[in-house]
Amino acid sequence: MLFNSVEFMIFFPVVTILYFLLPHKLRWFLLLVSSCLFYMAFVPRYILILGFTIVIDYIAGILIDKLEGSRKRIFLIISILTNVGILFVFKYFNFFNENAERLAHMLGWNYPVSSLTIILPIGLSFHTFQSMSYIIEVYRGKHKSEKHFGIYALYVMYYPQLVAGPIERPQNMLWQFHTKHSFDTKRTVDGLKLMAWGFFKKLVIADNLALAVNAAYKSPEAVSGLTLVIATYFFAFQIYCDFSGYTDIARGASRIMGIELMQNFRLPYFSKSISEFWRRWHISLSSWFSDYVYISLGGSRCAKWKWHRNLLIVFLLSGLWHGAAWTYVIWGALNGFYLVFALLTRSLREKLSHAVRLDRLPALQKFVKVFVSFNLICFSWIFFRATSFTNARFIIKKIFTDFSLSINFGSAGITRYQVALCCCVVAFLTAVQLLQRSRTLSEEIEKKPLAVRWGLYYAGLILLILFGVFNTSSFIYFQF
């Protein structure tokens, strides 16, 4: 079920009202059943996969908690192999198989393994990583295993974050399911506002930008290099609003029920470096890789070359996590390269900054850093958005060879109004985010008198109705 669907507009209030009407001991059951219905609205039979991993991880968690030493380790391995195995079969098998087939063909070998005809279950990477997080935390002794099967199943399946995160940790979620949450007016208002802002970001900003981005990326040969640059900037805002919009709706819906989900974005495009960007973008995934892969590999407390290798491994895996395609691998590798390059050139850059006296103008220095980081991130988004490596290569080549100043979205079927609307929504978002650097939008509005407050809410509602794209388009991160 999509958040931006009519079904959800009925589902959400019904579930929330029932949640508060039911006694606490029955709430987990309501949420679990609702989550099953929410998930089954996509492809019903895939709930079996989810059910299978839940049973395996639940049992493994209890046994890991009980056992010691190598026996404990066996169940950790069983659980991780099950999760990674399912992920591999459904998400990566065809990718590796096709590449192996291509390699075999190049070498003139016979390759008899055919690809699987399966659809990727929605949000598979998200709930698999959340399950693994539980098992690793239990194994590390940082969290006790959950004895209540229903609560554990709910931890994996909790509908607001089931299909696109945030990828939660057991220590943040499980206790919240056990705690009784009464209806709270302030919390409800906060939750509704967060949801409204999420819907606005998705329907007004992301989906309008998507029209221009899709048109330009679909036929890059028809548009100029400058148009592709603008489309790439638009995509940067589209993906941010699409994903953070989803997260806001998820967090808002959950907050109303008293269950707080972790923050996934903290104004990432204001980052002064790539490493800062990754601490502000998709925080739940970045921290997952940091806690369970990067640190396990030795993190930064090792030889320099190993540190750099660790960074590259983490970002390659992060790229692969996003999708089984070379474009995602390159996108991940490129971000890893940025980080390593930044580390290698840190002193040189500091010297350069000092030489041109940029360090004496902190505001300008900050602006330059934000500007450079943002553009590097935008460059990497080309690989993320392109339909194939060839497509990405063509777009990059065109950007760096076609210097005509014409902006011709029109040849891709986009009118000037649509381009102007895209510029307006980007400007609006930037203005709001500049405000949000010091305090939240909600706090800012809260200070105003009632008439102004309501006026602003009405304006938002009218903008949503007039400029929202209500064709129930899916969220980009659902495919991961």
Place this chain on the structure above:
Amino acid sequence: MKIIKKLFLFLAVFYLLTQLSLIFLLPQSTVYNNRLNYDVFKDNVHAIEPTVKAIKATIDKQDLKEYIIFVGDSVGYGTPCPPDKTMSSYMNLLAAGKNSRVRVFNLGIPSSMFGDFYTVLLLLDKYGISTENLILNFSYWEINAKTPAYWLKHYLKDLDRNSYDAMVSRGHIQQESPLAAAKAELHHRLNSYFAAIGYSGFISNKIKLNANSLLNQPSSEIMVWSKKPKLPRTLNLPENRWYYSDKTFNLSESSPQIYFLNKIAEHQKKKNTLYFMNAMNDRLLNGATEKPGFQSNLSGIARCFRDRKLNYIDYNKKVKYEYFSDHVHLLPEGYEFMAQDLWKKIMLNKENPDAV
């Protein structure tokens, strides 16, 4: 419970403000400008209802005693021409030139067929708009199509449940799941009761049009068919060959189109109604319309109307080749020519029902 009260008040104020401002202050031309606003309609079929309401408001405001309703497909709608260069617009100009108070209202819908035409008539009845004078156009292939109501099936379900059920039982309309039916009903109600939702498409479309004109957005060029080199190849694609198929058409009572033609004929009994089939561009279609099968279908269609004693004109061979923009749609000159001919015929038919 304070929050519930506050939320309710917030929504009630919003509802009242939008209902009042949109219903009383929104210019009718934003909703109906010489024809149905297809840009809005294709994204939300419920746009038909504000359009019919806008026509009714114009009729009442101008106290029109006599008017003609134009129902039909994309040719009636006026594809690819702007709203002021359609058959209905040219007929309005003719009427104005003759100091006649007769006005023509265009409810042509691209890709619509007889089930949709019939449903439009029922909607007009619902809002008290007379169909005393009606022009109905259709294209050759539409009378053999298996889909009776492409756009307006939910309205058909609402306005003539028996016909809807008959189409479902014959398999011409797919049976809806209870969830899909509930969703459609909810969508319908939201559009009907909330002006902010029902009219939002028209307002955003108006903003779009104004902004594009402010930004000098070049309008799409209307070209004669002979200047479109890809057109013959496009028409030869398998999915487009049904436009000029020479296979025998089903014109029996089992055809969904004939079912609705009967319904329309019944609805229009003793009313001034003119049915016409759009001309096809034989030169572009490379003689496809000369094939015996095609000719036999044309005769069959003519017989169909004759048997029902309906005033019918087949415009094939009556429109110059240079008036076409493709296989069936016309250039402004073509629509002007058609308007002049139709004006004469509908007026003649009004005075003497057996003349056409």
